[in-house]
Amino acid sequence: MTLSSTLQEKLKKINAEPGDTISITINDKTFTGLLMPHHQFSDPEIIIIKLDNGYNIGLRNTEQSTIELLTKRRKQGKKQQTIPFDKNKPTIDIIGTGGTIACYIDYRTGAVHPATSSEDLAFSVPEIFEICNVKTEVAYQLLSENIQPEHWQHLAEKVANALNNGAKGVVIPHGTDTMGYTAAALSFMLEDLSGPVILVGAQRSSDRPSSDAAQNLLDAVRLAAEGDIGEVVVLMHAESSDTKTAIHRGNCVRKVHTSRRDAFKSINTPPLGYIEKGKITWEKSYKKISKGPVSVDSAIETDVGLIYIYPGMKPEDIPDKKGLVLMGTGLGHTSSTILPRITELTKNGTTIVMTSQCIYGRVNMNVYSTGRDLLKAGVISAATMIPETAYVKLMWALAHGKTKEQIEILMTTYISNELPEKTK
Amino acid sequence: MTLSSTLQEKLKKINAEPGDTISITINDKTFTGLLMPHHQFSDPEIIIIKLDNGYNIGLRNTEQSTIELLTKRRKQGKKQQTIPFDKNKPTIDIIGTGGTIACYIDYRTGAVHPATSSEDLAFSVPEIFEICNVKTEVAYQLLSENIQPEHWQHLAEKVANALNNGAKGVVIPHGTDTMGYTAAALSFMLEDLSGPVILVGAQRSSDRPSSDAAQNLLDAVRLAAEGDIGEVVVLMHAESSDTKTAIHRGNCVRKVHTSRRDAFKSINTPPLGYIEKGKITWEKSYKKISKGPVSVDSAIETDVGLIYIYPGMKPEDIPDKKGLVLMGTGLGHTSSTILPRITELTKNGTTIVMTSQCIYGRVNMNVYSTGRDLLKAGVISAATMIPETAYVKLMWALAHGKTKEQIEILMTTYISNELPEKTK
Numbered sequence: 001m002t003l004s005s006t007l008q009e010k011l012k013k014i015n016a017e018p019g020d021t022i023s024i025t026i027n028d029k030t031f032t033g034l035l036m037p038h039h040q041f042s043d044p045e046i047i048i049i050k051l052d053n054g055y056n057i058g059l060r061n062t063e064q065s066t067i068e069l070l071t072k073r074r075k076q077g078k079k080q081q082t083i084p085f086d087k088n089k090p091t092i093d094i095i096g097t098g099g100t101i102a103c104y105i106d107y108r109t110g111a112v113h114p115a116t117s118s119e120d121l122a123f124s125v126p127e128i129f130e131i132c133n134v135k136t137e138v139a140y141q142l143l144s145e146n147i148q149p150e151h152w153q154h155l156a157e158k159v160a161n162a163l164n165n166g167a168k169g170v171v172i173p174h175g176t177d178t179m180g181y182t183a184a185a186l187s188f189m190l191e192d193l194s195g196p197v198i199l200v201g202a203q204r205s206s207d208r209p210s211s212d213a214a215q216n217l218l219d220a221v222r223l224a225a226e227g228d229i230g231e232v233v234v235l236m237h238a239e240s241s242d243t244k245t246a247i248h249r250g251n252c253v254r255k256v257h258t259s260r261r262d263a264f265k266s267i268n269t270p271p272l273g274y275i276e277k278g279k280i281t282w283e284k285s286y287k288k289i290s291k292g293p294v295s296v297d298s299a300i301e302t303d304v305g306l307i308y309i310y311p312g313m314k315p316e317d318i319p320d321k322k323g324l325v326l327m328g329t330g331l332g333h334t335s336s337t338i339l340p341r342i343t344e345l346t347k348n349g350t351t352i353v354m355t356s357q358c359i360y361g362r363v364n365m366n367v368y369s370t371g372r373d374l375l376k377a378g379v380i381s382a383a384t385m386i387p388e389t390a391y392v393k394l395m396w397a398l399a400h401g402k403t404k405e406q407i408e409i410l411m412t413t414y415i416s417n418e419l420p421e422k423t424k
Numbered sequence: 425m426t427l428s429s430t431l432q433e434k435l436k437k438i439n440a441e442p443g444d445t446i447s448i449t450i451n452d453k454t455f456t457g458l459l460m461p462h463h464q465f466s467d468p469e470i471i472i473i474k475l476d477n478g479y480n481i482g483l484r485n486t487e488q489s490t491i492e493l494l495t496k497r498r499k500q501g502k503k504q505q506t507i508p509f510d511k512n513k514p515t516i517d518i519i520g521t522g523g524t525i526a527c528y529i530d531y532r533t534g535a536v537h538p539a540t541s542s543e544d545l546a547f548s549v550p551e552i553f554e555i556c557n558v559k560t561e562v563a564y565q566l567l568s569e570n571i572q573p574e575h576w577q578h579l580a581e582k583v584a585n586a587l588n589n590g591a592k593g594v595v596i597p598h599g600t601d602t603m604g605y606t607a608a609a610l611s612f613m614l615e616d617l618s619g620p621v622i623l624v625g626a627q628r629s630s631d632r633p634s635s636d637a638a639q640n641l642l643d644a645v646r647l648a649a650e651g652d653i654g655e656v657v658v659l660m661h662a663e664s665s666d667t668k669t670a671i672h673r674g675n676c677v678r679k680v681h682t683s684r685r686d687a688f689k690s691i692n693t694p695p696l697g698y699i700e701k702g703k704i705t706w707e708k709s710y711k712k713i714s715k716g717p718v719s720v721d722s723a724i725e726t727d728v729g730l731i732y733i734y735p736g737m738k739p740e741d742i743p744d745k746k747g748l749v750l751m752g753t754g755l756g757h758t759s760s761t762i763l764p765r766i767t768e769l770t771k772n773g774t775t776i777v778m779t780s781q782c783i784y785g786r787v788n789m790n791v792y793s794t795g796r797d798l799l800k801a802g803v804i805s806a807a808t809m810i811p812e813t814a815y816v817k818l819m820w821a822l823a824h825g826k827t828k829e830q831i832e833i834l835m836t837t838y839i840s841n842e843l844p845e846k847t848k
Contacts, residue, residue: 145757145794149736177754181735258755258785305741308732308751310815311605312573317729317743327732330601331682333569359783361682370569391734 007045007061011035014071024049025068026059033057083122083136084129090168091133092195092224094122095158097151097182098142099175101202101213125214125221132225135167144175144182144201149395152185153298159190159197160294169195169224173217176201176255176263179234183250184392185300186232187416193230194292198223199250200235203261212237212261219245219275227280230289231417233272237261244276249286251389251418254359267360268384269420287417301398306391308357309334315341323351323398325382325391332356332363332381333370339377346378351407353380353394355387380411384420393418431469431485435459438495445497448473451489455481507546507560508553514592515557516619516648518546519582521575521606522566523599525626525637549638549645556649559591568599568606568625573819576609577722583614583621584718593619593648597641600625600679600687603658607674608816609724610656611840617654618716622647623674624659627685636661636685643669643699651704654713655841657696661685668700673710675813675842678783691784692808693844711841725822730815732781733758739765747775747822749806749815756780756787756805757794763801770802775831777804777818779811804835808844817842 016022016035023032024047033049045061047069061067122134139158140151155172162170174182183199190197200220202213220235234253238246240262248266257263266272273282304323315338318324324345328334332354334342346352354374356363363381365371375381382390393411401407440446440459447456448471457473469485471493485491546558563582564575579596586594598606607623614621624644626637644659658677662670664686672690681687690696697706728747739762742748748769752758756778758766770776778798780787787805789795799805806814817835825831 143757143792143794145753145792146759146761147735148759148761152735175754177757178735255754255782256784258780258782258787260785263782263785302736304736306732306734306737308730308811310730310812311571311576311602312726312728312819313730319741329569330599330679333567333601335570335572337570337572356682358679358682358687360680361684361687363682368567370567387732388734395736 005066007047007067010061010067010069011047014069016069016071020071021073022049023070024059025070026061027065031057031059083134085133086129089132090225091135091166092169092171092221093162093167094134094136094171094173094221095155095162096136096138097140097144097147097155097172097174099144099173099177099179099201100205101173101175101200101217125217127218128221131218131222132168134221135162137162142175144178147175147178147182149185149300149302152182152189152392153300155182156186156189156296156298159186160296163194163197163294164292167195169227170197171217171220171224172197172199174199174201176203176236180250180254180264180386181388181392183232183234183253184389184418185396187249187251187418188393188396189296189298190232191295191297192290192292193232193287194289194294196224196227196229196289197232197250198235199232203237203259203263210261212242215242216245219278222275222278223247223280228289229272229286231272231287234264235275236264238271238274244274246271247273247275247280249417251392251416252386252420254386254388256359267386267420268362297400299399300395302395304391304395304398306387309338311335313338318342318345320345320348321350323353323394325353325355325387325394326379327357327387328354328363328374329357331361331367331371332365332374333368334374336370336373339373342374342379343377349404351380351394351398351404351411352378353382353390353411355382355385355390357387359386380408383412385418389418429490431471431491434485434491434493435471438493440493440495444495446473447494448483449492449494450483450485455483457481507558509557510553513556514649515559515590516593516595516645517586517591518558518560518595518597518645519579519586520560520562521564521568521571521579521596521598523568523597523603523625524629525597525599525624525641549641551642552645555642555646556592558645559586561586566599568602571599571602571606573609573724573726576606576613576816577724579606580610580613580720580722583610584720587618587621587718588716591619593651594621595641595644595648596621596623598623598625600627600660604674604678604688604810605812605816607656607658607677608813608842609820611673611675611842612817612820613720613722614656615719615721616714616716617656617711618713618718620648620651620653620713621656621674622659623656627661627683627687634685636666639666640669643702646699646702647671647704652713653696653710655696655711658688659699660688662695662698668698670695671697671699671704673841675816675840676810676844678810678812680783691810691844692786721824723823724819726819728815728819728822730811733762735759737762742766742769744769744772745774747777747818749777749779749811749818750803751781751811752778752787752798753781755785755791755795756789756798757792758798760794760797763797766798766803767801773828775804775818775822775828775835776802777806777814777835779806779809779814781811783810804832807836809842813842 033051036048048058198220204211232250234248238244308327397410457475460472472482622644628635656674658672662668732751821834
């Protein structure tokens, strides 16, 4: 297909830039809105504008449906492109990592790719600048399924640097797939936090009418600028509607739905608090911010596995690693057919920690003979820790405990409020 | 420690048998209740009686606290030991497999062991005989963490035999740890059910005041005797209180709490119905009982693994098997670092099915590039199936599909209502 005039040519002709208000006529219909930035992965013949009602629409320029463009109003000067600074307001850092919260649809494939600038992200929610000054930085541009343990370590350094260089708080936009793992890792790696560290994501990208990106980002920024919590937290929608966002302790939270906007739930504990119409309310006690400086202790052992237990599992399905977190059945069980393998591994120095595939509730290996046999084999109970947190903590503990006993003590005592005291 | 007179000697002296009402005096306190059966694993110096209020208590005979016994009333004749028969009532089969619902505490170790007779179980809830006649059979005496795929096959045969020999319905008391897996397996293995097949368990054993064993068993029996559903279901407490029990489709249900009595939840669909004060109410449509005969098609491929995906996972952590069910992150993702391994496996003939570790929600690999890459590598979406059901179904599909295409069709179409149409 060759077009008599490509979209890019038309945009050039009217000298339109992202942020300009333009009118588009296509098939006798006219749409007016802000021209959205073009993304490297996007189809050059697709134009995206943000309508007054906040919805973004994408329109395709074809031979049959030719787009006509008209600049209505230029964006106001270059000033809007630089982040404003108000010396009476606190300054926070936004450290971008990618994910849906920073995503654009690629209209060629229909798939979503991470965007390239956390500055864009900040500008997409201009209400942020009423609260605070913003410094932005892009650490990665990754869908979170590609975030690896070395990224956690690098990110811990960046957070500490930001806080130690005067940031009031740090906001980390992150993909939701593994946001819980990253939050848990940062909670073990960072000490003496002098400001809130908030991971925030979106379940629906910002070009969808139902996007939760703007509200989550705005509330995360508010918490970073105004909060006195010295912990790593996850902030996401509390309900499927836009009523409020929830503040979850970073090592007690899990994504429990593939697509709902309130997919993140604190497990075995209520959320620490909520933000509703700009007001932060706390439901639980939390660690207050320290005077700093923030220190980083990010050593981890990566030879650790997270293994799901199931009927029909064979002894050789339990791999040979320095550490293993098992997701046992019920209160923390495995079939007795794989018990000899577990005994063999612990004898050879593998640290094995038991969690439950039930997700909710406390591991208790004292109730049934199966559990008692596992305890006898040296398996350590994760108590009320979720499997993801137990996995990250075991990586950390293996790098910090020198003896079997020290590792067990690290796994069973508080490092960073990761053990909810009561089950629901 | 030698006792001047052992408990067993004292019981012999007064000629006490399980079911007799006896009085026990210990430390000047007197307790009256039904003498409970002695279990092979139990301490011979412990006596358990069921008090009038329904609670069981266990008392230990020691040199310091000597138990004195007095028979108050003999149980009425031998008739009560055989299961009563009323030709005007339907007859159901109870096929015992073990688990908490049939458990006694071993007071020596404090641990719980499975009991030995489903007849005992039936007698422990005498209200059952007001509803129907009961035939009992013990298939296994296993804690459910030890139930293996070959037990599913054997159990399918037993269920079909029971129904084809005139049982109105079948009740299967089962440990809760893997009850969901067994229910899903039976749902694929049994066809043309001529009566309800109900798996039932207990989260608290019958010697604890908070036990859910009696109500769950009674409601399961009621559903077997009165229900017109020709499906495999799981029946458990619907709420943490005793108000009602829920009827869950056997392949859409999961244990989501280690200890709560309402630990079982239908995932991505509401329960099929409830039983409250003896009344069955249905919330969803279901398959009605057929005229039979019930047929069994229990062939499965056991070289299948259920693998949890996590950051830091290495390509070699994905094992080489005929079938793999992955519990991906979010909508069904893995890190791109393990994509080549997945591609290699599918090329070599491994069938790989994607579920989500979120548990709730639908797998959708069309949204993000990661997912599209996995689809391209030949990974099959489990859609709204929970990981446990996808695992059992893949075992079944690999034994029933001859080609890659046939297996994929089996995995993505209804065999037994295992795909909830809508996500919550």
